[in-house]
């Protein structure tokens with residue numbers, strides 16, 4: 352069995368060269384006589400891996416000195432609670448733009464600890480766009496302003512970030528981190544689960560500006576306090592060591608390819624190929640307004656549940672797998688993260704053409 356083109360939204364495909372390198376080093380890492388999985392997180396060998404991982408990420412994302420990088424567990428979902436617990440320390444209010452299931456979850460967690468002002472929402476058209484913002488609705492006293500930069504389920508993304516003044520901007524970047532360069536200075540916190548563009552599930556990366564650390568609510572459990580992890584260099588407890596090692600291999604590969612500016616070019620090219628095809632097809636269509644289309648997650652439909660099911664089944668027989676859309680949108684979703692090669696997208700388009708010919 353050869354490797355398929357896996358369009359999963361996450362855990363998602365990893366670069367083949369990373370998997371091969373990991374396989375090579377799996378039983379014995381360099382001359383340590385053991386696997387990275389078996390190493391103490393406090394050993395000199397692992398600390399070296401850890402430090403290299405952080406410095407590579409700092410380099411490729413151009414992370415300013417006054418930001419900490421935390422390597423945590425608990426998934427991006429834990430951040431829905433950690434953010435309010437750590438940042439609700441003045442007005443206990445936050446502003447939020449509601450763009451889908453993941454902001455819905457962030458809203459319900461934040462509401463446990465303070466007030467959530469929904470500045471704008473795209474729920475009226477099933478989250479198929481990013482809403483325009485009315486600045487008069489921003490609360491200058493908010494402790495933070497929350498967005499999800501790429502909506503994995505609905506396939507939308509921000510083209511412009513909101514200008515929030517002194518209110519720290521917090522972003523869930525789980526599904527578009529490392530897909531293009533970002534100006535970290537615009538953010539107070541960004542966080543991401545690893546299982547799309549970073550590595551295996553189990554690692555959560557938080558990049559946080561120094562001044563936002565150390566003012567958590569009293570009720571905050573030790574493990575949910577950013578200060579715990581910042582003070583202990585993410586080693587308060589055992590970090591997800593093997594996931595960190597794989598992330599290092601992924602970061603090395605990004606650097607080798609020329610960094611995020613180059614990665615963005617490839618991602619834009621892949622997405623354009625697929626959107627162009629969708630816009631020209633009579634059978635398949637995109638569910639997202641043009642201006643807000645994601646480079647990473649591309650939902651599409653035929654309009655017939657039967658035809659969608661047939662397409663997904665026959666595509667899988669061609670080695671194009673995990674194309675079923677999320678139940679909130681239906682149809683198909685092609686997640687084309689960094690690890691999806693151009694050839695995978697081309698093969699999908701060729702198959703769509705054949706399928707359309709045979710079924711219309």
Ligand SMILES: Cc1ncc(COP(=O)(O)O)c(C=O)c1O
Nearest residue numbers: 426427428453503523525526544
């Ligand atoms: C944008 C976004 N936020 C949060 C999550 C939840 O991540 P986790 O499963 O790591 O908690 C996901 C998962 O797919 C996601 O796509």
